[in-house]
């Protein structure tokens with residue numbers, strides 16, 4: 001078949017998402033999904049939307065959802081973009097903002113979709129070294145570049161950059177677009193949304209997949225200056241004006257309005273994270289301090305690859321990355337207390 005592919009297609013190395021196993025039921029701690037169900041109000045709204053109106057196209061400009069997001073974050077509707085998960089929005093950001101001649105910058109250890117998009121859109125990139133503990137140094141982003149993208153907290157390392165660090169990166173890069181990918185911000189970090197009035201070059205990207213338990217609905221959002229949002233709209237409308245379907249629009253809106261449920265599930269996840277971090281350290285793990293819904297760990301006495309396999313054979317799935325620098329680490333999603341107890345018991349059994 002390969003003779004039918006173009007040179008571009010043949011050269012792509014697509015992103016491979018974490019396993020969604022079908023062979024048996026696992027305790028699934030490998031793709032940073034939320035262990036709690038979505039807000040009951042969101043589920044109700046989705047059921048209501050699943051009616052006769054599905055014969056109609058959805059609102060191509062997603063006004064109601066964008067207005068709700070704008071009200072929640074203290075911006076205007078013109079500063080809000082929504083897409084099919086933040087992956088799609090990041091995918092639009094590359095051709096919209098990073099198509100210049102200079103290479104863009106992102107940390108050497110980060111979300112592996114960034115280099116995939118860069119190759120897809122022919123965007124040159126340079127990776128900026130993190131230190132031995134994967135910390136990002138904002139000063140190293142003060143070099144000539146065509147744009148910056150940082151995940152905060154970073155994935156898979158969980159490293160969090162304080163807001164003044166983000167500000168430092170923005171100050172050094174006023175002429176380029178700086179994308180801050182805040183997929184995990186709701187689990188304890190401080191959002192860069194508060195910096196938007198001072199930085200028209202800042203695009204903050206968030207998702208409803210993690211803190212709102214809606215990974216299956218595929219809804220992400222971006223907040224930024226109306227000019228940046230217009231840039232994203234031009235790319236979007238060149239592909240598919242109807243990005244979000246009626247079910248996604250209804251579910252996302254209801255979820256964003258249910259603040260009490262959001263706060264309660266976030267509290268549960270963050271408390272479980274703190275307990276799990278302590279217990280893993282007691283078992284001898286080095287655990288990077290995390291403000292996300294996952295922890296990034298390594299054990300001096302047992303290789304990550306072996307730990308991954310031993311856990312999998314016991315029905316527990318975590319994430320192992322066979323990549324330079326992080327090939328002796330595991331990324332473990334925070335599940336329910338019961339799931340984490342099962343994980344810890346399995347580890348007690350496996351570890352020497």
Ligand code: PMP
Nearest residue numbers: 085086087111151155183207209
């Ligand atoms: N950014 C980061 C850093 C992530 O880890 C993820 C989840 N894989 C995403 C973005 C994408 O999330 P989604 O497309 O579900 O919004």
